[in-house]
Amino acid sequence: MMWALRRASNPIKKGLSGKTYRLVQAPLEVARCNLDRHIAGFYESVLVVSDESLFGARGFSSASGSQNLFTGVRCFSSQAGTQSSGEDGDDLEDGFSELEGSTDADSIQHKKVDDDLTSESELSGEESGDDTIDLPEDELNLLDTESDANEKKLYRKRVHSELFKVISAAKNANLSGVLNKWVEEGNEVTRKEILLSFLNLRKRHMYFKALQLSEWLESMKHLEFSERDYASRLDLIAKVHGVAKAENYLQKIPKSFKTEVIYRTLLASHVSYMNVKKAEDVFNKMKDLGFPITSFSCNQLLVLYKRTDKKKLTDVLLLMEKEDVKPSPFTYRILIDAKGQTNDIHGMEQIVETMKAEGVMPDHETQVIMARHYTSAGLKEKAEAILKEMEGNDLEENRFACQSLIPLYAALGKAEEVRRIWEVCGSNPRLAECKAAVEAWGKLQNVEEAEAIFDEMTTKWTKLSSMHYTVLLKVYADNKMLAKGKDLVKQMANKGFRIGPLTWDAVVKLYVETGEVEKADSVLQKASEQNRLRPMFSSYLTIMEQYAKRGDVHNTEKMFHRMRLAGYVSRLRQFQTLIKAYTNAKAPAYGFSERMKADNVFPNKGLAAQLSLVDPFKKSVVSDLLD
Structure with missing residues (x-):
């Protein structure tokens, strides 16, 4: 079976470099892993981007240096939790002064993770618009024993907690005092209340408050920390303060609790930052410590x-085969998505057949991925066939599928199908279905319909977040409706929303779509200066690509530098965009190959061809003859 998977994936390369080589070739003196215990199937996801880390759909965290975060998917978390002092005096730009001084410590930086693996998509370079796995929330990744089955079930249900209500209503700066008062009033801090609070906070991406709760529980000795509690704290620190801070915290964890779950949490954090070297180092550290190789x-x-x-x-599939690690459903989903991204539909279908042969049938999330890639490849009939399978015999009984079907039919341009599915939601639509419908009608350029559903949302739910308003803001951006976009941001400010990176990203796109790239640049620059939240990767890249199209080398290089200052590790996508600027400007690119090597980035065939066009030392046929 692993042979079939490897055959369906990329051809085996001869050897690996550096640490990666150890992942496959070095002897592994580890105990055979208990797969029943460690394979959590769909829940073994790393969120995005940007989408979307181990526990969140695709978020990024604020931090200095180059080790900053899906999750992106996972995407992929909220940023540093302190708000602006409010003393910033300069307006941002032409009608968007509402962005000034706003922070959103509890907001996400990704669509669903959405990109992640999905969609706001892993919030980074090649992931933007490419990745399509909608990953689940995370606390489940720490639930890896049979005894935790009930906790997994709790997570998937709507769970209520009095402690969570108190936390969500409290101000960040006064959370500790509010919690102390709650205890003084005679309320008991039980393990169940704590679990429910963390699950609710993570579901809502309120990572800063979750971290505060964890710190309060430890300081007030309300909780005897287990390995999972330490792992949760490690993950929250990575999301809120960056992976470098999480690595520092790892040194403080008692040795007896530095188990596999601790290191895999750190591994997933590095993956969410797409830091290849750090992730490989942690993986090999886990091997050296004798931890089992798990799926x-x-x-x-x-x-x-x-x-x-x-x-x-x-190479990873080879390692899994060697260590007899059974692929989980999520393993198949990653491979299916990887093939779809390269438009290798035949390869994607081969992996699906291998999956079925092993008795693993495509679940809802896998069907969503396949439908998206069929649509992108122009195979509408195959996409529609998948959607009909998702609907089943009774869509009302299969109601959960509606929120996925609505945008998928919109991507196919099927307005009548979108309306049909929306009617199934009836007079009592769910919030996620409304959000999906707003996005869908926007994609179909029916702004009035999108606005009508948005109005329905604001009427039915009085406590919407800035994320829900940003959905409509993106509709305005896609349809180049600058004035309406400005008005919506003003509404958000008037309602007291703390505006963060997700909204900035929509505003950047709004200006870019209307041809005002310089204003988009200015908004992003001032937002990043006046707030402690890091803008999304896609925000920088959107502007960078516009400068590159113009052949504006100076400003393209400037955006490249700003991305590095923001902590984003340089990747192929940035270099592709940068070389496009030099190509369009017909300017020589000195030392470009050396720059890429310094960042451990190596050109593919397409970029190598571009590099040859701007190589100042390239010899022509005539110069070769003269030499």
Whole structure:
């Protein structure tokens, strides 16, 4: 079976370089892993981007240096939790002064993870618009024993907690005092209340408050920390303060609790930042410590290489075969998505057949991925066939599928099908279905319909987040409706929303779509200066690509530099965009190959051809003759 998977993936390359070589070739003196215990199937996901880390759909965190975060999917988390002092005096830009001084410590930086593996998509370079796996929330990744089955079920249900209500209503700066008062009033801090609170906070991407809760529980000795509690704290620190801070925290964890779950949490954090070297170092550290090679850890590498170097996917499959690690459903999903991204539909279908042969039938999430890639490849009939399978015999009984079907039919341009599915939602649509419908009608350029559903949302739910408003803002951006976009941002400010990177990204796109690239640049620059939240990768890249199209080398290089300052590791996508600027400007690119090597980035065939066009030392046929 693993042979079939490897055959369907990239051809095996001869050897690997550096640490990666150890992943496949070095002897592994580890105990055979208990697959029943460690394979969590769909829940073994790393979120995006940007989409979307181990526990979140695709978020990025604020941090200095180059080790910043899906999750992106996972995408992929919220940023540093302190708000602006409010003393920033300069307006941002022409009608968007509402962005000034706003922070969103509890907002996400990704669509669903959406990109991730999905969609706001892993919030980074090649992931933007490419990745299509909608990953689940995360606390489940720490639930890896049979005794945790009930906790997994709790996560998938709507769970209520009095402690969570108190936390969500409290101000960040006063959370500790509010919690102390809650206890003084006679409320008991039980393990169940704590679990439900963390699950609710993570579901809503309120990572800063989750971290505060974790710190309060430890300081007030309300909780005797287990390995999972330490792992959760490690993940939250990575999301809120960056992976470098998480690595520092790892040194403080008692040795007896530095188990596999701790290191795999750190591994997933590095993967969410797409830091190949750091992730490989942690993986090899886990091997050196004698931890078993699990499908979870291998899936992290598959996610990493799917985003950075698909040729290495085969190497991970070789390792899994050697260590007798059984692929999980998520393993198949990563490989299916990787094939779809390269438009290798035949290869994608081969992996699906291999999956079925092993008795693993495509689940809802896998069907979504396949439908998206069929649509992107122009295979509408195959896409529609998948959608009919997703609907089943009774869509009302299969109601959960509606939120996926609505945007998928919109991508096919099937307005009548979107309306049909929306009617199934009836007079009592769910919030996720409304969000999907707003996006769908926007994609179909029916702005009035999108606005009508958005109005329905605001009427039915009085406590919407900035994320829901940003959905409509993106509709305005896609349809080049600058004035309406400005008005919507003003509404958000008037309602007291703390505006963060997701909204900035929509505003950047709004200006770019209306041809005002310089204003988009200015908004992003001032937003990043006045807030402690890091803008999304896609925000920088959107502007960078516009400058490159113009052949504006100076400003393209400027955006490249700003991305590095923001902590984004240089990748092939940035260099492709940068060389496009030099090509369009017909300017020589001195030392470009050396720059790429310094960042451990190597050109593919397309980029190598571009480089040859701007190589100042390239010899022509005539010069060769003269020499």
